[in-house]
Amino acid sequence: MKKMILxxxxxxxxxxxxxxxxxxxxxxxxxxxxxxxxxxxxxxxxPLKNQLIFVRGEHIERVTDGSAPIPASAKVIDLSAATVLxxxxxxxxxxxxxxxxxxxxGYDVNILKAGIALRAARATFATRRALEQGFxxxxxxxxxxxxxxxxxxxxxxEEGTIPGPRLFCATRAISTTGGYNLEDYAPELxxxxxxxxxxxxxxxxxxxxxxxxxxxxxIKVYMTHRSWVDKEGKLVSQPTLTVEELKAVVDExxxxxxxxACHAYNGIGLQRALDGGCDSIEHGxxxxxxxxxxxxxxxxWYCPTxxxxxxDWAPADTAGGKRDRARAAVHEISFRKAMQAHLKIxxxxxxxxxxxxxxxxxxxxxMVSLGMTPMDAIQSATVRxxxxxxxxxxxxxxxxxxYADIVAVSxxxxxxxxxxxxxxxxxxxxxxxKNELTK
Numbered sequence: 001m002k003k004m005i006l007x008x009x010x011x012x013x014x015x016x017x018x019x020x021x022x023x024x025x026x027x028x029x030x031x032x033x034x035x036x037x038x039x040x041x042x043x044x045x046x047p048l049k050n051q052l053i054f055v056r057g058e059h060i061e062r063v064t065d066g067s068a069p070i071p072a073s074a075k076v077i078d079l080s081a082a083t084v085l086x087x088x089x090x091x092x093x094x095x096x097x098x099x100x101x102x103x104x105x106g107y108d109v110n111i112l113k114a115g116i117a118l119r120a121a122r123a124t125f126a127t128r129r130a131l132e133q134g135f136x137x138x139x140x141x142x143x144x145x146x147x148x149x150x151x152x153x154x155x156x157x158e159e160g161t162i163p164g165p166r167l168f169c170a171t172r173a174i175s176t177t178g179g180y181n182l183e184d185y186a187p188e189l190x191x192x193x194x195x196x197x198x199x200x201x202x203x204x205x206x207x208x209x210x211x212x213x214x215x216x217x218x219i220k221v222y223m224t225h226r227s228w229v230d231k232e233g234k235l236v237s238q239p240t241l242t243v244e245e246l247k248a249v250v251d252e253x254x255x256x257x258x259x260x261a262c263h264a265y266n267g268i269g270l271q272r273a274l275d276g277g278c279d280s281i282e283h284g285x286x287x288x289x290x291x292x293x294x295x296x297x298x299x300x301w302y303c304p305t306x307x308x309x310x311x312d313w314a315p316a317d318t319a320g321g322k323r324d325r326a327r328a329a330v331h332e333i334s335f336r337k338a339m340q341a342h343l344k345i346x347x348x349x350x351x352x353x354x355x356x357x358x359x360x361x362x363x364x365x366x367m368v369s370l371g372m373t374p375m376d377a378i379q380s381a382t383v384r385x386x387x388x389x390x391x392x393x394x395x396x397x398x399x400x401x402x403y404a405d406i407v408a409v410s411x412x413x414x415x416x417x418x419x420x421x422x423x424x425x426x427x428x429x430x431x432x433x434k435n436e437l438t439k
Contacts, residue, residue, distance in 0.1 A: 028056075030073075030074075030075065031054060031055070031056050031074040031075070032075045032077060033075070033076050034052070034053040034076075034077045034079055034084065034427075035052060035077065035078050035079060035080045036048075036050075036052070036053060036079050036082070036084035036408075037049070037050065037080040037082055037083070039051040039053075039083075039085075040084070040375075040414070041063070041085075041086065041399060042378075042379065042383040042396050042398060043379075043383045043399070045375065050065065050067075050080075051064070051066060051084075052064045052066055052070065053084070053398060055427070055430050057404075058403055058429040058430040059401060059403060059404055059430065060398060060399060060401065061400065063398060063400060077425075077435070078438055079408045079425060079437060079438070081437075082408040082409060082424070082425065082437055083408060083409050083410075083412055083413060083419070084407070084408045084425075085134075085406070085408070085409070085413075086382045086395070086396050086397050086402075086406065087134060087135070087165075087395065087396075087405025087406060087407055088133075088134050088136065089135065089136070089138075089381050089382060089385035089395065090130065090137075090138050090139070090347060090348060090349050090381070091139045091280075091303050091381075091385050092139060092303050092348030092349060092350055093139070093141065093348075093349060093352060094140065094142060094144055094350070094351065094352025094353065095123040095126040095127055095130075095138070095140050095150060095352060096123050096126075096145075096146040096149055096150065096352065097110055097353060098110055098119075098122050098355070098356070099352075099354070099355035099356075100312070101312065101355075102314075107194070111145040111181075111182060111192050112192075116146060119146050119149065120146075120149060120152075122356075123149065123150070123153050124153065124162050124164075127157060127162065127163070127167070128162070128164060129356050129357075129360075130164070130165050130356075130360060131164055131165050131426060131428060131434075132423075132426065133360050133361065133421075134420070134426050135165055136165045136166060136405040136428045137166040137167075137168070137385070137389070137395055138165050138166070138167055139168040139170075139217075139218065139348075139385075140167055140168065140170060141173070141218070141220045141282065142170050142171070142194075142220045143171060143173075144194045144352070145192050145193065147171070148171050148172070148215060150170070150171060151169050154167040163433060165428065166395070166405075166428075168217040168218060168389060169217050169218070170216055170218045170220040170261065171214060171215065171216040172195060172196040172207075172211055173195040173196065173219075173220040174197075174198055174204065174208070174211075174241070174249060175195045175196075175197055175198075175221070175225065175240050176198060176199055176240045176241055176245070177197055179195075179197065179222055179238070179240035180193055180194050180195040180222060180225060180240075181193070182194065195220075196210075198241075198245065199245075201244050201248035202248075204241065204246070205248040205251075205252050207249070208248070208249045212252070212253065212256050212258060216258065218253075218258060218259050218260070218261050219249055219253045219258060219259075219260045219261070220260075220261050221241060221246060221260060221261070221262050221263070222240050222241075222262075222263045223239065223240055223263060223264040223269040223270065223272055223276075224237040224238060224239055224264050224267070224270065225237070225240055226238045227266075227323055227327065228323050229319070229322045229326050233326070234326075235265070235266055235267075235286055235323070235326045235327060235330055236267060237264075237266050237267050237268075237270075237285075238269070239268040239269035239272060240269060241272065243272045243276045245276075246262070246272060246277070246278070250276055250279075259280070260277075260279050261279065261303075262276075262278035262280065262281055262282060263282045264278075264282065264283065264284060265283055265285045265327075266284075266285050266286035267286070270284065270287065270291060271291065274298065274300065277298070278300065279301060279388075280300065280302070280388065281295065281302050282303050282348070283303075283305055284302055285309070285327050285331045285334060286330035286331070286333075287334045287338065289337070292341050292343065295343055296341055296342075296343060302338050302343045302344060302345050303346050303348035304331070304335050304345065305348045305350040305363070306335060306363060306366040306367065306370070307350070307354065307363045307366050308349075308354055309324070309328045310366070311354070312324075313325065335367075335370050336370060339371060339372060339376075345372075345380050345384070346381070346384055346388055347363060347364075347367070347381035347385060348363070349363045361418075361420040361421040362421060364378075364381075364413075364417045365418060367380070368417045374413055374414045374415075374417045378413065382396035382397065404428075405427065405428055405429065406425075406426075406427040407423050407425060408423070408425035409422055409423055409424060410422065410424060410437070424437045425437050
């Protein structure tokens with residue numbers, strides 16, 4: 001009997017072994033090697049020459065000198081005549097906005113004239129447009145009345161239904177009664193709003209919880225609304241949330257491991273944003289020396305979005321025209337002071353307010369024209385933005401272990417930053433999306 005049991009056990013073990021031997025081993029992703037003539041890796045202060053980037057699956061396996069051997073089985077992409085960079089990161093976009101041309105009805109037509117299906121189609125166009133231009137990651141700061149549509153666009157990208165960059169979503173955004181569009185309609189009309197409106201810390205916390213529950217990666221808060229020029233010619237901005245209201249939002253978001261971005265132009269609202277513990281200041285048109293010192297002490301990120309404040313100016317002799325020109329003038333001063341103080345500046349465009357048909361990279365031109373070096377501007381859209389998004393070492397850099405988000409241009413963006421408006425090669429998560437440089 002014992003012999004029979006022993007034979008049975010042995011046969012079962014042999015059978016299991018035989019079965020295991022027939023099971024296919026997990027397939028190893030194929031290897032792609034990119035030959036980079038010049039590499040701006042996102043972190044180094046100087047470009048590297050003649051580099052090889054080994055990509056396997058979604059990630060970069062290693063980066064070596066061009067003399068390293070390349071396995072015969074590898075697919076080689078020859079970008080030896082190009083400048084190769086990490087995929088770019090735009091830290092302030094609105095994929096559900098379609099421009100705000102005053103002649104075409106301004107902001108309001110986005111909400112009043114386009115249904116949600118049309119807005120979703122336009123957002124699909126926007127994300128593809130961003131990826132085509134080499135922006136492989138977007139922090140999308142609010143859907144402007146389109147609810148949680150950004151989270152669903154993100155899901156469609158992640159499941160491969162539509163092409164697009166990696167998205168960090170802020171969903172609906174938060175402001176107060178009297179603190180956001182749509183406005184100036186008959187008071188008896190219940191108009192849709194571009195943001196979720198709250199009054200009091202309890203409502204503020206509840207709104208944050210709702211948005212986080214529905215997939216927000218960041219919470220966006222409007223700390224200022226309208227702006228105008230006073231009798232002394234100074235820019236004034238209407239504050240919205242109180243410090244107590246903002247603290248409730250920040251406390252809730254931080255409890256979920258998320259961050260809070262604050263739209264703040266200047267004055268009382270910007271000060272409340274800092275005192276309330278925001279993680280990033282968006283726009284920051286006029287920042288005092290004391291506020292810059294506070295940002296530096298608190299580690300607050302600065303996303304200036306310069307370009308939108310140079311278009312669609314009202315006539316100079318109007319109240320709107322005076323406001324528009326004052327915004328641009330103080331913004332330049334603040335940006336220069338922020339650079340001098342070495343604040344943590346990230347690249348952001350406010351695309352959506354700017355039509356998506358325009359080049360996203362035009363912001364680089366503006367940053368460089370105001371004194372930022374091309375390398376610093378590039379790092380604001382790569383490694384520095386990755387740190388703000390808590391993905392340092394994973395995106396915004398060409399290095400071992402990072403996602404294979406890689407772009408290339410024909411010329412040298414350190415000599416002419418406008419080269420970044422002409423991206424000819426895009427790889428996202430290891431897959432080539434665009435290649436105009438090789439056959």
